[in-house]
Amino acid sequence: MIMKIKKVSLVLPNVNWVKDEFNPITIRYIFPYSLISLAASLNKYYEVKIIDANFYNFSPDEFLKIISGFSPQVVGINCLTTEFSYLAHFCCKLVKREFGDKIVTIMGGYHPSLLPEEVLKDKNVDFVIIGEGEKRLPSLLKIIEKGDNNFDEIDGVAFRSNDGEIIIKKINSYIKNLDEIEFPAWGSIDFQRYTNFQDKFIFFSPKKLPHAQLFTSRGCPYNCSFCSKDAIGRYRFKSANRVLEEINQLVNEWNIKDILFIDDNLTANKERTIQLLKGIINMKFNITWQPMGIAVNTLDKHLLELMKESGCYRLTLALESGNNFVLKHLLNKQLTVEKSIEVVKLAKELQFEVCGFFLIGFPGETKQQIEETVKFAEDLDLDYTIFSIATPFPGTKLLEICKKNGYLIQEPSEVNFRGMRKGLIKTSEFDPEYLETMRKESWLNINFKNLSKKKRVSKIVNASLEEIDDWIKSV
Numbered sequence: 173m174i175m176k177i178k179k180v181s182l183v184l185p186n187v188n189w190v191k192d193e194f195n196p197i198t199i200r201y202i203f204p205y206s207l208i209s210l211a212a213s214l215n216k217y218y219e220v221k222i223i224d225a226n227f228y229n230f231s232p233d234e235f236l237k238i239i240s241g242f243s244p245q246v247v248g249i250n251c252l253t254t255e256f257s258y259l260a261h262f263c264c265k266l267v268k269r270e271f272g273d274k275i276v277t278i279m280g281g282y283h284p285s286l287l288p289e290e291v292l293k294d295k296n297v298d299f300v301i302i303g304e305g306e307k308r309l310p311s312l313l314k315i316i317e318k319g320d321n322n323f324d325e326i327d328g329v330a331f332r333s334n335d336g337e338i339i340i341k342k343i344n345s346y347i348k349n350l351d352e353i354e355f356p357a358w359g360s361i362d363f364q365r366y367t368n369f370q371d372k373f374i375f376f377s378p379k380k381l382p383h384a385q386l387f388t389s390r391g392c393p394y395n396c397s398f399c400s401k402d403a404i405g406r407y408r409f410k411s412a413n414r415v416l417e418e419i420n421q422l423v424n425e426w427n428i429k430d431i432l433f434i435d436d437n438l439t440a441n442k443e444r445t446i447q448l449l450k451g452i453i454n455m456k457f458n459i460t461w462q463p464m465g466i467a468v469n470t471l472d473k474h475l476l477e478l479m480k481e482s483g484c485y486r487l488t489l490a491l492e493s494g495n496n497f498v499l500k501h502l503l504n505k506q507l508t509v510e511k512s513i514e515v516v517k518l519a520k521e522l523q524f525e526v527c528g529f530f531l532i533g534f535p536g537e538t539k540q541q542i543e544e545t546v547k548f549a550e551d552l553d554l555d556y557t558i559f560s561i562a563t564p565f566p567g568t569k570l571l572e573i574c575k576k577n578g579y580l581i582q583e584p585s586e587v588n589f590r591g592m593r594k595g596l597i598k599t600s601e602f603d604p605e606y607l608e609t610m611r612k613e614s615w616l617n618i619n620f621k622n623l624s625k626k627k628r629v630s631k632i633v634n635a636s637l638e639e640i641d642d643w644i645k646s647v
């Protein structure tokens with residue numbers, strides 16, 4: 173393949189293109205951070221257009237019309253192992269059906285990074301980028317332009333050879349210094365429309381507008397059995413100064429007042445966290461902020477006080493289980509129930525809004541332990557309690573265990589990962605129906621058991637009490 177590349181479209185598919193009982197409310201606000209970061213590394217060489225089909229709720233026809241109007245030579249699609257993988261393949265199919273070989277399709281993100289071969293079985297996908305895309309995507313585009321099929325200089329790419337064989341070049345390098353990555357290309361989307369948009373029914377709804385998302389590290393030093401964090405590479409972080417520069421730009425150039433940190437583990441490196449928080453305080457940004465989720469074992473009184481002083485208002489704690497055996501042996505989590513209780517108490521004293529993530533349904537977990545988790549979650553009396561069903565994502569220890577022991581009711585595939593609301597694991601102790609009922613009932617009983625609880629949830633998820641009632645009915 174040889175072609176002159178002038179224009180590249182980067183696409184986030186529309187979650188509304190799949191809707192079923194496990195996906196009743198679709199999230200509108202999926203900030204296309206990956207695409208903004210990729211656009212920053214491509215802008216120098218190509219005209220880049222981000223098409224966020226989700227935010228604008230484009231129909232497949234509208235999506236194709238935009239592609240047709242822009243006429244890119246390359247369409248790159250972001251893809252997670254959730255409904256997104258189905259959607260990403262669907263996007264490639266639309267593009268190939270309409271434009272054939274005039275457009276090269278490239279998939280990137282967690283799912284194709286974990287399962288490049290499976291993804292490339294779909295002939296509508298020309299290339300997969302494995303791992304981080306900021307350096308690989310420009311390199312791949314150069315190779316496509318040259319047309320000599322010489323992939324010697326690049327790792328983390330998968331493609332079909334001329335005779336149709338799937339070739340996978342694994343990752344053997346990472347961006348060592350994240351400070352080298354370009355600043356996010358905020359101007360590559362209608363940024364103000366996003367920063368002033370406030371979604372409902374999400375636990376990370378901002379306190380103030382305009383708001384933005386920031387990524388300050390990649391990966392995580394821990395190894396929880398259910399987590400996909402390894403697809404993109406080992407744990408690395410931007411320096412506190414670099415993050416402060418990014419915040420400064422957001423505050424001064426875009427008037428941002430609230431930030432959501434979307435790191436896997438924002439506080440994993442204590443020293444950097446302290447430098448960052450002190451910087452936010454000293455530079456008087458006057459922002460409010462929240463992490464998307466936070467590893468509880470990294471928190472202590474001093475850090476929580478600094479977080480509060482620097483404008484953090486909500487902690488969504490990854491508490492996961494109310495049983496130490498489950499935490500240690502089934503989740504491989506660096507956390508104890510005692511630490512969770514201590515952190516929740518401190519967080520409440522410091523007047524954070526406190527939410528919690530819980531997971532049920534691990535192989536080896538007993539119904540009694542699941543019930544303990546539910547009781548624990550209830551007793552903690554959080555502002556909002558979120559239950560997920562343990563989901564065997566590719567690349568996780570959990571999937572290995574399930575496969576080895578025949579615990580899967582069906583082969584996990586793009587159509588049956590449903591935002592961790594669908595049970596896929598059956599053991600001698602529980603089945604998917606039990607988990608789905610338990611998840612739903614616990615969520616309902618704990619969060620909405622009386623008016624005062626409902627009011628607390630309504631504050632977190634930015635919805636009125638009437639909207640909450642409709643929400644409950646729809647779930």
Ligand code: B12
Nearest residue numbers: 205206248249250252253254280281282301304305400591
């Ligand atoms: C923000 C976020 C969300 C957002 C938006 C997701 C999105 N589309 O990005 C929301 C809140 C909607 C969300 C929801 C969920 N999420 Co989430 N989320 C994240 C989080 C914290 C950050 C994503 C991000 O922006 N990263 C920053 C960018 C720069 O990194 P990146 O996306 O990986 O992109 C890089 C590469 O992958 C690559 N790349 C990405 N796209 C493309 C495209 C092309 C063309 C190319 C070449 C390269 C490329 O280059 C990029 C730059 O280096 C990640 C954790 C993480 N560390 O990424 C989890 C994560 C993506 N989420 C995860 C999960 C499990 C979920 C949920 C199922 C949770 C739940 N209980 O409901 C839901 C599913 C939602 C759905 N409907 O499908 C898992 C995904 C596992 C998997 N195998 O897919 C992750 C990895 C968390 C984890 N550690 O396990 N999530």
Ligand code: SF4
Nearest residue numbers: 392394395396399436
């Ligand atoms: S602490 Fe969080 S990000 Fe790290 S491995 Fe565990 S679940 Fe994944």
